[in-house]
Amino acid sequence: MLKVENITKFYQKGSTKITAINDLSLTLNKGEFIAIKGESGSGKTSLLHTIGGLLRPDEGTILINKHDVYSLNKNERAAFRAEQIGFVFQQFHLIPYLTVSENIAAPLIAKKLKIGSRVDELIEKFGLSERKNHLPKELSAGEKQRTALARALLFNPQILLADEVTGNLDPGNSELVLDSLREFSDNGGIVILVTHDESAASKADKTMTISNGILS
């Protein structure tokens, strides 16, 4: 279960203090898939990063399975993140000099877990068999995003945080990726999808809007 309790996050821009997240609370149970919509600068990415343990809130707590994420030190939080949280981004963020299969296996650098033939399963599942030895620069946008998604799912995390994942994809690949998120959720995972895309949001169980750091 994910419990976000009264989190607030400020940014300092020059002498101006900007409130990115304003006393936001949210509770998500296993298998929930929500979409968060909002304009640029509304605080959606900040919320995603805060939930993902990357951005410490100024106030409030994030509880994942009753673990206060920010009570952990940096290394413990990194280990927790590696095992419990998957990230997928609009810009894919693949490691340019690693092949598809190596990129999918990259989380093993962070945490040594026994995964058996998990990499091959994911390659198969996301239709990347033909491309597994290719570098990211040799892939299409859809293949890149599928690779990024496979990487996020390597350790079967509890939570999947997806930031505009269909933003650079054609409809076919968008569908494939959203279906994968749906499947992940159906298997008991929590999905938070940040998107502008109505059709993408429609795949979620619930759509919320964030504006000026307030979720509604």
Add this chain to the structure above:
Amino acid sequence: MNTFKLVNREIFRRKVNYLIGFAIVAITTAIVIGTLSLLKIHDLQTAQILAQKEAELNERVLVLQDDYRKISLELGFNLLIIPEGQNLGNFYADDFASKYMDESVTDKLVSSRTLTIQHLLPSLTQKIVWPEQKQSIILIGTKGEVPYLYRNPKKPMLQPVPDGGMVLGYELHRILNLKEGSKVKLLGREFTITKCNERRGSKDDATVWIPLKDAQELLNKEGKINAILALKCHCASGTLTNIIQSVKELIPNVQVLQKNKEVAIRAKARDRAKREAKEALKAEELSRTELKNEQLRFAKVLIPLVIITGAFMICLTFIANVKSRQDEIGILRTIGTKQHTILIMFLMKSILIAIPAAVTGYLIGIFTSTISVENFELSELFGTFALIITICLAGLISTAASWLPALYASLQDPAKIIQD
């Protein structure tokens, strides 16, 4: 996937960055090793030169010794003539003969037409107790040098004791408290002390010299002597055997012994030649040491400068590498990679650059340092231990140089990178 594999992939697929780092470490190592090798070559050459010079000088010493030997031969032989029948064991033990011969034998030697003797010193020697002083002494009656007035007069080697005079050895005048000019009695005859000798550290210090005639009278050996010292003897054939033969033909009832003057000359010659050789070697060694010190002073400036420059360039290369890998660092941190793993990732790369580059630089350094040197084998400079030390130091310096960029990379905020 692990950190080492990730670093290897990065190196393999971003060759230019790796090669730049490799070149910096290899060139730095080559300059340092080249400089050190030149110093070592200098040392080895010095040893070679000195060994060669020593051999040459030893050869020169042998030549010099031979020259001196020849010269000493030309100087003639020194002989001691003692009476026939003298037990040589007793003679060597007492250092004077107990048998006597006629003083007239000296005249035979002087008048010889086949033998040339530069100096003739007849003497009468006995060990006695000086009754007036109650002191054991060696009494030598000497005539000084027999003059060759009709041949080739030489300045006398030994000053004869003047008539009525006495010369005292050091210990005697010291113990008996006698001074030059004092009058003393010996065996009832009065003498004036004409000279008190300095310390010689030999039996001379216990010797009293008086005129031969006085000694003969006091010892009741009128017309007798027990030794003739013949210096610089020559004969037509020039060999010692022939000279001794000539002497024996002239005065049959004598024994002829060779004095060790020639040996002393040779020893002195040898010593002098050796001393000269050692001095020449020392001068060469000094000059090589000065040259080495000059090179050392240069190396002491060059080596740290090259290392600092190399380290600085490695640091810049890693800063560029970190900058170009921001996105990668961001995603690795996002997927849970710990800060120290990022740090290790960059330090590992610096070591993977340093090790092969150090080996390459080491070989280049040794090879280039021997290019201009003749008769030098690479194997003389190559050392496994030195290579290991080079690798360790290169790894250490490279790691230290990449430390700050690596630390900077590990401290990057992943949220900011991903957001950007």
